[in-house]
Amino acid sequence: MIKWFADWLAYGIMGLSAQTRVGESVNFFIYDSIKIFLMLTVIIFIVSIIRSFFPPEKTKKLLGEGRRRGIIGNILAALLGIVTPFCSCSAVPVFIGFVESGIPLGVTFSFLISSPMVNEIALVMLWGLFGWKIALLYIVTGVMIAIIAGIIIGKLKLEKYVEEYVYTVKVGDAEIQTPTWKQRIKDSRDYVIEILKKIWIFVVIGIGIGALMHGWAPAGILEKYAGKDNPLAVILAVLIGIPLYSNAAGVIPIVKELTRVGMSMGTALAFMMSVTALSLPEMIILRRVLKPRLLATFVGIMAITIIFIGYLFNIVLP
Numbered sequence: 001m002i003k004w005f006a007d008w009l010a011y012g013i014m015g016l017s018a019q020t021r022v023g024e025s026v027n028f029f030i031y032d033s034i035k036i037f038l039m040l041t042v043i044i045f046i047v048s049i050i051r052s053f054f055p056p057e058k059t060k061k062l063l064g065e066g067r068r069r070g071i072i073g074n075i076l077a078a079l080l081g082i083v084t085p086f087c088s089c090s091a092v093p094v095f096i097g098f099v100e101s102g103i104p105l106g107v108t109f110s111f112l113i114s115s116p117m118v119n120e121i122a123l124v125m126l127w128g129l130f131g132w133k134i135a136l137l138y139i140v141t142g143v144m145i146a147i148i149a150g151i152i153i154g155k156l157k158l159e160k161y162v163e164e165y166v167y168t169v170k171v172g173d174a175e176i177q178t179p180t181w182k183q184r185i186k187d188s189r190d191y192v193i194e195i196l197k198k199i200w201i202f203v204v205i206g207i208g209i210g211a212l213m214h215g216w217a218p219a220g221i222l223e224k225y226a227g228k229d230n231p232l233a234v235i236l237a238v239l240i241g242i243p244l245y246s247n248a249a250g251v252i253p254i255v256k257e258l259t260r261v262g263m264s265m266g267t268a269l270a271f272m273m274s275v276t277a278l279s280l281p282e283m284i285i286l287r288r289v290l291k292p293r294l295l296a297t298f299v300g301i302m303a304i305t306i307i308f309i310g311y312l313f314n315i316v317l318p
Contacts, residue, residue: 002038006031029211032253036128036203037196043124044195048188051083052179063103063111071151073107078146081114082139095289099166106154109298112286114146117277121199125252137317138269141309145273149301161294202250213257233267234310238303241274251275265317270310278302 006027010016016023063077098108118139127135179187255268278299287295 002031002034005034025211029207032129032207032210033204036125036207036253037200039124039128040121040196040199040203041192043127044121044192045188047083047123048191049184052184052187053083063098063101063107071147073104074110074147074150074154077103077107077110077150078114078143081111081146082118082143095286096166099162104154105159105162106150106152108150109153110146110150113149113277113302114143116279116282117146117273118142121195122252122276129252129256134265134269134317137313141313142273142277145277145302145305145309149298149305152301153298156297158294158297161291161297163289163291166289203253206250206253210253210257213254213261233264234270234307234314237267237271238274238307238310241271242278242299242303243280244275264314266310266313266315269313270306273306273309274303277306 007018009030010023010027011018014026016026018024018027062080063073095108095112098111099105123135123139126138251272255272258268258271259265283295283299286298290298
Protein backbone atom coordinates (compact mmCIF):
# COMPACT_ATOMS: atom_id res chain seq x y z
CA MET A 1 0.00 0.00 0.00
CA ILE A 2 2.78 2.43 0.94
CA LYS A 3 4.82 1.40 -2.09
CA TRP A 4 1.81 1.90 -4.36
CA PHE A 5 1.20 5.37 -2.90
CA ALA A 6 4.87 6.35 -3.30
CA ASP A 7 4.88 5.18 -6.92
CA TRP A 8 1.58 6.99 -7.63
CA LEU A 9 2.77 10.25 -6.06
CA ALA A 10 6.30 10.25 -7.54
CA TYR A 11 5.63 8.79 -10.96
CA GLY A 12 1.97 9.64 -11.47
CA ILE A 13 1.20 12.97 -9.81
CA MET A 14 4.73 14.44 -9.96
CA GLY A 15 5.41 12.99 -13.40
CA LEU A 16 8.91 11.73 -12.60
CA SER A 17 10.46 8.78 -14.37
CA ALA A 18 11.45 5.64 -12.49
CA GLN A 19 14.48 5.37 -14.78
CA THR A 20 15.98 8.69 -13.63
CA ARG A 21 18.05 9.40 -10.54
CA VAL A 22 15.69 12.17 -9.45
CA GLY A 23 12.64 9.93 -9.77
CA GLU A 24 14.32 7.10 -7.90
CA SER A 25 15.44 9.41 -5.07
CA VAL A 26 12.03 11.10 -4.68
CA ASN A 27 10.24 7.73 -4.66
CA PHE A 28 12.68 6.46 -2.03
CA PHE A 29 12.14 9.56 0.11
CA ILE A 30 8.32 9.33 0.00
CA TYR A 31 8.23 5.59 0.68
CA ASP A 32 10.69 5.58 3.58
CA SER A 33 9.23 8.73 5.17
CA ILE A 34 5.70 7.29 5.33
CA LYS A 35 6.89 3.89 6.50
CA ILE A 36 9.17 5.25 9.22
CA PHE A 37 6.67 7.78 10.62
CA LEU A 38 3.90 5.15 10.76
CA MET A 39 6.16 2.69 12.57
CA LEU A 40 7.44 5.40 14.91
CA THR A 41 3.89 6.35 15.90
CA VAL A 42 2.84 2.77 16.67
CA ILE A 43 6.01 1.59 18.42
CA ILE A 44 6.56 4.75 20.48
CA PHE A 45 2.96 4.49 21.73
CA ILE A 46 3.40 0.83 22.71
CA VAL A 47 6.77 1.44 24.37
CA SER A 48 5.35 4.42 26.23
CA ILE A 49 2.60 2.23 27.67
CA ILE A 50 5.24 -0.27 28.84
CA ARG A 51 7.37 2.53 30.30
CA SER A 52 4.44 3.77 32.37
CA PHE A 53 4.97 0.70 34.56
CA PHE A 54 8.65 1.58 35.12
CA PRO A 55 9.01 5.23 36.20
CA PRO A 56 12.56 6.30 37.20
CA GLU A 57 11.63 6.13 40.91
CA LYS A 58 10.56 2.50 40.56
CA THR A 59 13.69 1.65 38.58
CA LYS A 60 15.89 3.11 41.31
CA LYS A 61 13.95 1.15 43.93
CA LEU A 62 14.24 -2.13 42.01
CA LEU A 63 17.98 -1.73 41.56
CA GLY A 64 18.48 -0.56 45.12
CA GLU A 65 16.62 -3.41 46.81
CA GLY A 66 19.18 -5.54 48.55
CA ARG A 67 21.95 -3.36 47.08
CA ARG A 68 22.11 -5.70 44.07
CA ARG A 69 25.63 -6.70 43.18
CA GLY A 70 27.29 -8.95 40.64
CA ILE A 71 26.19 -9.79 37.16
CA ILE A 72 22.49 -10.07 38.12
CA GLY A 73 22.45 -6.37 38.98
CA ASN A 74 24.10 -5.49 35.66
CA ILE A 75 21.62 -7.60 33.70
CA LEU A 76 18.63 -6.10 35.51
CA ALA A 77 19.98 -2.56 35.03
CA ALA A 78 20.56 -3.11 31.30
CA LEU A 79 17.04 -4.53 30.82
CA LEU A 80 15.42 -1.75 32.84
CA GLY A 81 17.38 0.77 30.77
CA ILE A 82 15.41 -0.30 27.68
CA VAL A 83 12.03 0.63 29.13
CA THR A 84 12.99 3.59 31.34
CA PRO A 85 12.82 7.15 29.93
CA PHE A 86 16.29 8.66 29.77
CA CYS A 87 18.18 11.33 27.86
CA SER A 88 21.45 13.21 28.15
CA CYS A 89 19.82 15.97 30.19
CA SER A 90 18.79 13.48 32.89
CA ALA A 91 22.19 11.73 33.08
CA VAL A 92 23.41 13.68 36.12
CA PRO A 93 20.29 13.43 38.35
CA VAL A 94 19.87 9.74 37.47
CA PHE A 95 23.52 9.04 38.27
CA ILE A 96 23.34 10.93 41.59
CA GLY A 97 20.09 9.20 42.53
CA PHE A 98 21.55 5.76 41.87
CA VAL A 99 24.76 6.47 43.79
CA GLU A 100 22.77 7.92 46.72
CA SER A 101 20.68 4.72 46.81
CA GLY A 102 23.81 2.63 47.19
CA ILE A 103 23.59 1.05 43.74
CA PRO A 104 27.07 -0.15 42.69
CA LEU A 105 28.93 1.96 40.14
CA GLY A 106 29.11 -0.83 37.56
CA VAL A 107 25.36 -1.46 37.79
CA THR A 108 24.69 2.26 37.41
CA PHE A 109 26.77 2.36 34.23
CA SER A 110 24.94 -0.65 32.79
CA PHE A 111 21.75 1.42 33.04
CA LEU A 112 23.35 4.64 31.73
CA ILE A 113 24.63 2.77 28.66
CA SER A 114 21.53 0.70 27.87
CA SER A 115 18.92 3.43 28.21
CA PRO A 116 20.10 5.84 25.49
CA MET A 117 21.54 3.14 23.21
CA VAL A 118 18.60 0.72 23.06
CA ASN A 119 15.61 3.01 22.48
CA GLU A 120 12.32 2.81 20.64
CA ILE A 121 13.45 5.12 17.84
CA ALA A 122 16.45 2.92 17.00
CA LEU A 123 14.21 -0.16 17.17
CA VAL A 124 11.59 1.28 14.81
CA MET A 125 14.02 2.59 12.24
CA LEU A 126 16.22 -0.49 12.18
CA TRP A 127 13.14 -2.69 11.87
CA GLY A 128 11.68 -0.56 9.10
CA LEU A 129 14.90 -0.20 7.10
CA PHE A 130 16.69 -3.51 7.73
CA GLY A 131 14.06 -5.94 9.03
CA TRP A 132 13.27 -7.46 12.42
CA LYS A 133 16.35 -9.73 12.54
CA ILE A 134 18.78 -6.80 12.44
CA ALA A 135 16.64 -4.87 14.93
CA LEU A 136 16.64 -7.84 17.33
CA LEU A 137 20.37 -8.35 16.91
CA TYR A 138 20.93 -4.66 17.67
CA ILE A 139 18.86 -4.86 20.88
CA VAL A 140 20.67 -7.99 22.07
CA THR A 141 24.13 -6.57 21.37
CA GLY A 142 23.20 -3.20 22.88
CA VAL A 143 22.17 -4.93 26.11
CA MET A 144 25.32 -7.08 26.04
CA ILE A 145 27.50 -3.97 25.66
CA ALA A 146 25.75 -2.39 28.66
CA ILE A 147 26.21 -5.53 30.78
CA ILE A 148 29.85 -6.15 29.83
CA ALA A 149 30.91 -2.51 30.18
CA GLY A 150 29.14 -2.25 33.55
CA ILE A 151 30.82 -5.41 34.82
CA ILE A 152 34.28 -4.18 33.75
CA ILE A 153 33.76 -0.76 35.36
CA GLY A 154 32.55 -2.48 38.54
CA LYS A 155 35.60 -4.75 38.67
CA LEU A 156 38.00 -1.82 38.28
CA LYS A 157 36.78 -0.26 41.57
CA LEU A 158 36.70 3.29 40.26
CA GLU A 159 34.40 4.82 42.88
CA LYS A 160 37.15 7.23 43.96
CA TYR A 161 36.99 8.83 40.51
CA VAL A 162 33.42 9.99 41.03
CA GLU A 163 33.27 13.68 42.00
CA GLU A 164 33.20 13.96 45.80
CA TYR A 165 30.04 16.09 45.99
CA VAL A 166 27.98 13.24 44.47
CA TYR A 167 28.30 11.22 47.67
CA THR A 168 27.02 14.10 49.80
CA VAL A 169 23.87 14.84 47.79
CA LYS A 170 20.63 13.59 49.35
CA VAL A 171 17.98 13.06 46.71
CA GLY A 172 15.40 11.23 48.77
CA ASP A 173 12.65 8.93 47.54
CA ALA A 174 9.79 10.30 45.50
CA GLU A 175 6.35 8.77 45.84
CA ILE A 176 5.63 6.24 43.08
CA GLN A 177 2.35 7.09 41.36
CA THR A 178 0.16 4.41 39.78
CA PRO A 179 -1.72 5.94 36.84
CA THR A 180 -5.01 4.60 35.50
CA TRP A 181 -5.20 3.03 32.04
CA LYS A 182 -6.97 6.14 30.78
CA GLN A 183 -4.08 8.25 32.02
CA ARG A 184 -1.51 5.83 30.53
CA ILE A 185 -3.15 6.06 27.10
CA LYS A 186 -3.38 9.85 27.27
CA ASP A 187 0.24 10.18 28.41
CA SER A 188 1.41 7.78 25.68
CA ARG A 189 -0.47 9.74 23.02
CA ASP A 190 1.06 12.98 24.28
CA TYR A 191 4.49 11.35 24.38
CA VAL A 192 4.19 10.25 20.74
CA ILE A 193 3.36 13.83 19.72
CA GLU A 194 6.20 15.22 21.85
CA ILE A 195 8.80 12.83 20.43
CA LEU A 196 7.69 13.30 16.82
CA LYS A 197 7.90 17.08 17.25
CA LYS A 198 11.47 16.71 18.50
CA ILE A 199 12.80 14.24 15.95
CA TRP A 200 10.82 14.78 12.74
CA ILE A 201 13.42 17.11 11.31
CA PHE A 202 16.19 14.58 12.01
CA VAL A 203 14.13 11.85 10.36
CA VAL A 204 13.49 13.99 7.28
CA ILE A 205 17.15 15.08 7.00
CA GLY A 206 18.39 11.52 7.50
CA ILE A 207 16.00 10.08 4.92
CA GLY A 208 16.80 12.99 2.59
CA ILE A 209 20.53 12.25 2.74
CA GLY A 210 19.75 8.58 2.26
CA ALA A 211 17.57 9.41 -0.76
CA LEU A 212 20.38 11.42 -2.36
CA MET A 213 22.82 8.58 -1.78
CA HIS A 214 20.24 6.12 -3.11
CA GLY A 215 19.93 7.99 -6.39
CA TRP A 216 23.50 9.17 -6.95
CA ALA A 217 25.92 6.95 -5.01
CA PRO A 218 26.68 3.81 -7.04
CA ALA A 219 26.48 0.47 -5.24
CA GLY A 220 29.87 -0.87 -4.20
CA ILE A 221 31.56 2.53 -3.87
CA LEU A 222 32.61 1.91 -0.25
CA GLU A 223 33.30 -1.80 -0.54
CA LYS A 224 37.03 -1.29 -1.08
CA TYR A 225 37.53 0.95 1.94
CA ALA A 226 34.75 -0.04 4.37
CA GLY A 227 33.94 -3.61 3.39
CA LYS A 228 34.72 -6.77 5.31
CA ASP A 229 38.14 -7.08 3.66
CA ASN A 230 39.45 -3.92 5.36
CA PRO A 231 40.49 -4.93 8.90
CA LEU A 232 40.66 -1.31 10.06
CA ALA A 233 37.22 -0.24 8.78
CA VAL A 234 35.35 -0.88 12.07
CA ILE A 235 37.98 0.94 14.17
CA LEU A 236 37.96 3.96 11.86
CA ALA A 237 34.14 4.05 11.83
CA VAL A 238 34.00 4.12 15.64
CA LEU A 239 36.73 6.76 15.94
CA ILE A 240 34.86 8.96 13.45
CA GLY A 241 31.52 8.39 15.21
CA ILE A 242 32.59 9.16 18.79
CA PRO A 243 32.96 12.97 18.44
CA LEU A 244 29.86 13.31 16.25
CA TYR A 245 26.44 14.09 17.67
CA SER A 246 23.20 12.80 16.25
CA ASN A 247 20.41 10.47 17.25
CA ALA A 248 19.03 7.27 15.79
CA ALA A 249 16.44 9.17 13.77
CA GLY A 250 19.10 11.02 11.83
CA VAL A 251 21.84 8.43 11.52
CA ILE A 252 20.00 5.17 10.72
CA PRO A 253 18.68 6.18 7.25
CA ILE A 254 22.26 7.15 6.39
CA VAL A 255 23.51 3.82 7.73
CA LYS A 256 21.09 2.04 5.39
CA GLU A 257 22.56 3.75 2.37
CA LEU A 258 26.13 3.25 3.59
CA THR A 259 25.47 -0.48 3.56
CA ARG A 260 23.86 -0.26 0.11
CA VAL A 261 26.91 1.37 -1.41
CA GLY A 262 29.30 -1.18 0.05
CA MET A 263 29.94 -0.60 3.76
CA SER A 264 29.68 -3.86 5.69
CA MET A 265 26.79 -4.15 8.13
CA GLY A 266 29.02 -4.57 11.18
CA THR A 267 31.03 -1.46 10.31
CA ALA A 268 27.87 0.60 9.71
CA LEU A 269 26.22 -0.49 12.97
CA ALA A 270 29.43 0.12 14.93
CA PHE A 271 29.45 3.64 13.52
CA MET A 272 25.81 4.12 14.55
CA MET A 273 26.42 2.77 18.07
CA SER A 274 29.38 5.09 18.60
CA VAL A 275 27.33 8.10 17.47
CA THR A 276 24.26 7.31 19.61
CA ALA A 277 25.91 5.80 22.72
CA LEU A 278 28.96 8.06 23.01
CA SER A 279 27.47 11.42 22.06
CA LEU A 280 29.60 14.45 22.87
CA PRO A 281 26.82 16.30 24.81
CA GLU A 282 26.32 13.33 27.12
CA MET A 283 30.05 13.07 27.79
CA ILE A 284 30.17 16.79 28.64
CA ILE A 285 27.23 16.39 31.02
CA LEU A 286 28.67 13.26 32.66
CA ARG A 287 31.91 15.17 33.30
CA ARG A 288 29.98 17.03 36.02
CA VAL A 289 29.83 13.83 38.09
CA LEU A 290 32.81 11.84 36.78
CA LYS A 291 36.48 12.71 37.09
CA PRO A 292 38.48 12.64 33.82
CA ARG A 293 40.01 9.22 34.48
CA LEU A 294 36.65 7.51 35.01
CA LEU A 295 35.10 9.31 32.05
CA ALA A 296 38.04 8.30 29.82
CA THR A 297 37.79 4.72 31.09
CA PHE A 298 34.07 4.67 30.29
CA VAL A 299 34.63 6.00 26.75
CA GLY A 300 37.52 3.58 26.17
CA ILE A 301 35.60 0.52 27.34
CA MET A 302 32.58 1.49 25.27
CA ALA A 303 34.68 2.09 22.15
CA ILE A 304 36.51 -1.23 22.48
CA THR A 305 33.28 -3.13 23.09
CA ILE A 306 31.53 -1.51 20.12
CA ILE A 307 34.53 -2.30 17.89
CA PHE A 308 34.35 -5.95 18.99
CA ILE A 309 30.61 -6.04 18.23
CA GLY A 310 31.28 -4.50 14.80
CA TYR A 311 33.75 -7.24 13.89
CA LEU A 312 31.35 -9.87 15.27
CA PHE A 313 28.53 -8.50 13.09
CA ASN A 314 30.81 -8.62 10.05
CA ILE A 315 31.49 -12.29 10.74
CA VAL A 316 27.93 -13.48 11.40
CA LEU A 317 26.02 -11.24 8.94
CA PRO A 318 26.16 -11.80 5.17
